Amino acid sequence: MPKIGEDLTSYLRQNMMPTVWCPGCGHGNIFRAITESFRQLELDPSRIAVLGGIGCSGRTPFYFNTNAMHTTHGRVLAFATGLKLANPGLTVVVTMGDGDALAIGAGHFVHAARRNIDLTAILYNNSIYGMTGGQEAPSTPLAFRSTTSPFGSIEPAFDTVELALAAGATYVARTTTFDFADMPRYIAEAIAHPGFSVVEILSQCPTYFGRLNRLGEAPELLDYERTHTFLREDAPLLTKEEMVGKLPLGVFRNEIRPEYTKEYAKLCEAQGGNYSV
Ligand SMILES: Cc1ncc(C[n+]2csc(CCOP(=O)(O)OP(=O)(O)O)c2C)c(N)n1
Ligand code: SF4
Structure with a gap:
């Protein structure tokens, strides 16, 4: 658990602060948790690369004193795949909005999972397109409002965890910004995992999602996360009625299968090439 006063400055680009x-945005909590996970793993900043797409979440790499890339909307996993293949020794952490990962970038998301390339995707799920003004995303829950669905969404939302599991990701976890103390542990586990890892973090956008749905400010949104989720290991203790409308949290998969850059290295070696991981 992060402690107040802990020195994380070696990972931070303080001149960008x-x-x-926005005040109360959950993206700041996730940024803090990623930093804490780097400290827990004692990673050398020069051996980390943090990448982002376009969106409020995509701004994360700006604030890290590591290698960093701000890429294009929906294409961050393609950039990350190239970077990891070119420099397999780097720890590559990819910060993605729910729009970035599940709409325009959905193809890259499922194929990175299928290949099991050693990248860590942190999916900031605030249920809306934040940066462009609160439009509906594939993660906007049924009947919830956005600027493009003012009468409530008539589309069911993607379940990120189910999608990542079906596509073949080998580490899959979900938590929330309310569960702030648990976030660094999941992210650290995902980074340490040798394969494609997904950590979905349910986050709050008070500026658009909270306001358009009259759910209140950050404290009320955090409370909403608390009351609409449960730990998956607690499921046997809950009735079906108690689980309706709530999402399970925890680790859904943590398994080893052949990783893409290692398989590529083996192939190159068999062909007499000199690619090494
Ligand atoms: C190819 C392309 N299409 C659309 C956009 C416009 N655009 C920028 S950010 C964004 C959505 C951001 O939402 P999300 O990925 O959920 O991130 P958030 O801002 O909520 O963190 C869109 C549609 C763009 N920059 N590039
Ligand atoms: S618009 Fe929403 S997601 Fe973007 S910074 Fe503001 S609160 Fe966060």
């Missing part, structure tokens, strides 16, 4: 995020 304060961050661009």
